[in-house]
Amino acid sequence: MCGIVGIIGHSPVNQAIYDGLTLLQHRGQDAAGIVTIDEENRFRLRKANGLVSEVFRQEHMLRLQGNVGIGHVRYPTAGSSSVSEAQPFYVNSPYGLTLVHNGNLTNNAELKQRLFTLAKRHVNTNSDSEALLNIFAHYLDQYPAEPLTPDNIFETVRKTNEVIRGAYACLAMIIGYGMVAFRDPYGIRPLVLGKREENGKTEYMFASESIALDIVGFEYVRDVQPGEAIYITFDGQFHSAICADNPKLNPCIFEYVYFARPDSVIDGVSVYAARVHMGRLLGEKIATQWQDILPEIDVVIPIPETSTDIALQIANVLNKPYRQGFVKNRYVARTFIMPGQAQRKSSVRRKLNPIAAEFKDKTILLVDDSIVRGTTSEQIVEMARQAGAKKVYFASAAPEIRYPNVYGIDMPTCEELVAYDRSVEQVAEMIGVDRLVFQDLSDLFKSVQLENPTIHNFDASVFTGEYITGDVDKEYLNCIAQARNDKAKANLAQQATNLEIHNES
Numbered sequence: 001m002c003g004i005v006g007i008i009g010h011s012p013v014n015q016a017i018y019d020g021l022t023l024l025q026h027r028g029q030d031a032a033g034i035v036t037i038d039e040e041n042r043f044r045l046r047k048a049n050g051l052v053s054e055v056f057r058q059e060h061m062l063r064l065q066g067n068v069g070i071g072h073v074r075y076p077t078a079g080s081s082s083v084s085e086a087q088p089f090y091v092n093s094p095y096g097l098t099l100v101h102n103g104n105l106t107n108n109a110e111l112k113q114r115l116f117t118l119a120k121r122h123v124n125t126n127s128d129s130e131a132l133l134n135i136f137a138h139y140l141d142q143y144p145a146e147p148l149t150p151d152n153i154f155e156t157v158r159k160t161n162e163v164i165r166g167a168y169a170c171l172a173m174i175i176g177y178g179m180v181a182f183r184d185p186y187g188i189r190p191l192v193l194g195k196r197e198e199n200g201k202t203e204y205m206f207a208s209e210s211i212a213l214d215i216v217g218f219e220y221v222r223d224v225q226p227g228e229a230i231y232i233t234f235d236g237q238f239h240s241a242i243c244a245d246n247p248k249l250n251p252c253i254f255e256y257v258y259f260a261r262p263d264s265v266i267d268g269v270s271v272y273a274a275r276v277h278m279g280r281l282l283g284e285k286i287a288t289q290w291q292d293i294l295p296e297i298d299v300v301i302p303i304p305e306t307s308t309d310i311a312l313q314i315a316n317v318l319n320k321p322y323r324q325g326f327v328k329n330r331y332v333a334r335t336f337i338m339p340g341q342a343q344r345k346s347s348v349r350r351k352l353n354p355i356a357a358e359f360k361d362k363t364i365l366l367v368d369d370s371i372v373r374g375t376t377s378e379q380i381v382e383m384a385r386q387a388g389a390k391k392v393y394f395a396s397a398a399p400e401i402r403y404p405n406v407y408g409i410d411m412p413t414c415e416e417l418v419a420y421d422r423s424v425e426q427v428a429e430m431i432g433v434d435r436l437v438f439q440d441l442s443d444l445f446k447s448v449q450l451e452n453p454t455i456h457n458f459d460a461s462v463f464t465g466e467y468i469t470g471d472v473d474k475e476y477l478n479c480i481a482q483a484r485n486d487k488a489k490a491n492l493a494q495q496a497t498n499l500e501i502h503n504e505s
């Protein structure tokens with residue numbers, strides 16, 4: 001679930017892009033990159049594995065010259081976590097192009113083949129984003145006459161949309177022309193547009209989440225629409241067009257559950273408000289279904305950090321005390337988006353520690369936004385019991401996650417999901433709780449729709465096994481399960497370590 005940022009300004013953008021990426025760090029912790037265009041129309045690139053604060057040192061920032069640029073924080077979902085697959089990607093022809101991508105393509109292998117046979121283009125890595133850039137480049141190359149017109153750009157995006165499948169929110173820069181933002185026809189991944197006036201001139205910014213605009217000092221204008229492309233020339237002319245037939249908003253529901261920051265607004269929905277609704281609706285379900293054990297519950301405790309707003313609301317509905325029973329080590333990052341199970345497992349204990357007094361001899365209701373692999377819940381429940389809890393009940397604000405994700409969340413196999421092929425009682429046993437409740441899917445939808453009733457459908461494939469792009473079948477899922485299980489990924493990373501071609505260290 002990477003984060004992307006792009007700015008078309010009238011003064012140096014390196015610091016603003018850096019700040020924007022820092023604000024989107026929760027979307028990707030594995031690699032970061034920025035590319036700018038300097039006064040001589042050269043790309044200036046820096047990308048490496050690590051957090052934003054680790055990747056960019058002063059010497060890199062000084063080299064990232066120019067008034068326009070794009071940036072990326074990566075959570076790998078295709079290829080490997082090798083630095084050679086960090087973004088932005090670059091191709092030299094036509095014009096000189098760079099691209100950042102949030103999402104995941106489901107026909108990467110076919111695209112690589114197509115690029116080779118139709119366009120004699122070689123893609124050096126297994127990154128779907130590199131293939132995407134080459135497809136875009138191939139279609140842009142079909143317009144030999146200069147100058148490129150906005151219609152040429154929109155036709156390029158339309159053709160790209162016709163051949164690529166999956167989820168994508170992208171920003172591309174074309175040397176000598178401008179920046180293009182486009183979002184897949186289902187709008188699965190988010191992308192917002194902002195602007196500001198500086199010395200009488202308009203500057204534009206794109207970002208995965210509105211929070212990045214707010215803090216960098218841009219005013220939110222609107223979301224990029226599903227299937228839309230926005231083309232802003234480097235001298236500030238704004239063009240937009242819908243480049244897909246029958247686009248239809250189906251945003252990823254997991255953005256609202258876990259990925260996005262609560263202070264962001266995505267597709268007209270305040271993530272915070274949606275989480276408050278999730279807490280209220282789940283609280284009401286508990287109040288109805290757990291009448292037998294309600295009087296026993298002494299305290300409601302969130303599993304930091306994402307579930308705190310939800311847990312507070314549940315406590316309000318149940319009229320129980322809410323206590324922050326776990327202290328979070330602020331220097332340990334999000335565990336779910338870490339690349340391997342061993343790392344995820346060891347991080348939970350380093351990240352969260354119980355305050356014994358809140359657990360001793362108490363019956364507690366733990367709340368989390370979701371239970372995916374069960375890595376967090378299993379260890380947390382153990383900690384709660386060690387701290388003296390009499391009984392441990394557990395509420396998940398997301399329903400049972402039973403199917404892989406192919407649209408930008410790295411959950412490639414069913415077998416790794418704790419709720420796969422298990423009943424609620426069996427999951428409760430696995431994570432060691434006395435009773436467990438999951439949110440109903442209809443209530444999860446409602447939590448978001450209450451904020452924006454015009455959203456009729458979601459990508460909810462991890463709950464339903466229905467894949468909106470229509471191209472994901474059993475065979476495909478078997479392939480990605482084989483290619484992307486933890487062991488296979490570790491091998492991939494080793495093999496891909498020296499595939500780096502363009503970078504400025």
Ligand SMILES: O=P(O)(O)OC[C@H]1O[C@H](OP(=O)(O)OP(=O)(O)O)[C@H](O)[C@@H]1O
Binds near residue numbers: 258306336
């Ligand atoms: O069942 P699991 O596989 O453990 O995945 C679910 C957990 O992972 C996430 O937390 P994370 O630590 O990534 O981030 P947070 O601090 O934002 O809650 C999420 O909020 C759940 O707590």
Ligand SMILES: NC(=O)CC[C@H](N)C(=O)O
Binds near residue numbers: 001079085409
């Ligand atoms: N989570 C994402 O958006 C990942 C983008 C891209 N598929 C990659 O692996 O780099």
Ligand SMILES: [Mg+2]
Binds near residue numbers: 304306368376
């Ligand atoms: Mg969490």
